[in-house]
Amino acid sequence: MTTEPNVSRQEPTLLAEPPIPASDLAAVDTTSTPSRTRRDWMRHAVPVLASSLVTLAAIGPVLYTVSVHRAAPVATVDLQKLVEAAQARQLAAFRSSHGAQAAPSASDAQAAVHDTARFARELSAAVDALGRSCKCVLINKAAVLNTEAVFDYTDALSAQFKLDQPKGARK
Numbered sequence: 001m002t003t004e005p006n007v008s009r010q011e012p013t014l015l016a017e018p019p020i021p022a023s024d025l026a027a028v029d030t031t032s033t034p035s036r037t038r039r040d041w042m043r044h045a046v047p048v049l050a051s052s053l054v055t056l057a058a059i060g061p062v063l064y065t066v067s068v069h070r071a072a073p074v075a076t077v078d079l080q081k082l083v084e085a086a087q088a089r090q091l092a093a094f095r096s097s098h099g100a101q102a103a104p105s106a107s108d109a110q111a112a113v114h115d116t117a118r119f120a121r122e123l124s125a126a127v128d129a130l131g132r133s134c135k136c137v138l139i140n141k142a143a144v145l146n147t148e149a150v151f152d153y154t155d156a157l158s159a160q161f162k163l164d165q166p167k168g169a170r171k
Contacts, residue, residue: 075134077127078141078154085163086119119161126157 090112094104104112130153131138144150 073136075136075138075151075153076141076144077138081154
């Protein structure tokens, strides 16, 4: 048996990653740049989108509640002006058919009461229809102190009933 002196043995080792030539290294960097840009964009966009969604989720119910519970706008109608115009029209029709100084008979008085009741029903129906069409609350103009901020539908109803403004009527 022969003995050999103790010589340390070295095992061959393999490199973990083979070295990349410089020309290939430039090609690798350009291909990895777009993915890095995409990741940078996404890193900024995701928090913005997430905060936007959280904001909408928080504000959405508030906006819905405000829009649902919004009070209807207020508008006015000068009922006294319309009634005075209708009375003036009725009186003018009576005077044109009977003369200026004629006294009304019982049938004329009954016809006047009938016409007045018909006008009151038509006016009430027209005011209701106008309130539905404008989606607003209509109130008598005499009840409003500041009429500059409120829309007035008196002229629209006056045109609907073909009423002229009587002389000496209030504005």
